[in-house]
Amino acid sequence: MRSRPLLSVFPALTGLLPKAALPVVADGESAQGGIGAPAKTACDWKADLPQERYRVLFAEGTEFAHSSPLNSEKREGTFICAACHQPLFASSRKYNSGSGWPSFWEALPGAVAFKTDYKLLMPRTEYHCSRCGGHQGHVFKDGPQPSGERYCNNGLALLFIPRGEPLPTPR
Numbered sequence: 001m002r003s004r005p006l007l008s009v010f011p012a013l014t015g016l017l018p019k020a021a022l023p024v025v026a027d028g029e030s031a032q033g034g035i036g037a038p039a040k041t042a043c044d045w046k047a048d049l050p051q052e053r054y055r056v057l058f059a060e061g062t063e064f065a066h067s068s069p070l071n072s073e074k075r076e077g078t079f080i081c082a083a084c085h086q087p088l089f090a091s092s093r094k095y096n097s098g099s100g101w102p103s104f105w106e107a108l109p110g111a112v113a114f115k116t117d118y119k120l121l122m123p124r125t126e127y128h129c130s131r132c133g134g135h136q137g138h139v140f141k142d143g144p145q146p147s148g149e150r151y152c153n154n155g156l157a158l159l160f161i162p163r164g165e166p167l168p169t170p171r
């Protein structure tokens with residue numbers, strides 16, 4: 001199941017050049033939001049998020065490498081979407097990739113959805129929160145076993161809830 005969305009990279013290769021010239025559409029209108037997804041557009045989130053988080057989640061921004069305090073977060077707990085608060089990653093799936101961004105080898109089931117991104121001309125697999133559509137990061141095939149995947153996540157797109165603290169209600 002986890003590798004299925006990555007297959008979308010390959011058919012998209014044929015459309016590389018025309019698509020590369022197009023602006024990348026923000027993810028806020030993702031149709032993949034699950035049951036109970038908030039009825040918010042990317043614009044609506046602007047009022048609910050600090051500017052730097054909004055820029056990463058809904059305006060195709062990327063934070064600087066090594067800038068997130070979550071890089072060094074090693075406690076047990078859950079990483080949730082900074083916008084809608086859907087749980088995305090368990091701390092047991094986090095590892096130090098050396099990339100400078102919080103990295104995980106597996107997302108929680110159904111927590112993220114995928115699409116191909118052409119911002120660097122070469123296709124990459126972008127993933128976003130399956131509930132609100134907020135951009136989280138990119139997934140690569142150079143991660144550790146057992147998945148072999150590396151979810152390279154913007155720390156600004158996440159909040160960390162230590163084990164023992166209640167998860168906030170999704171918004």
Ligand SMILES: [Zn+2]
Pocket residue numbers: 081082083084085086129130131132133134
């Ligand atoms: Zn979300």
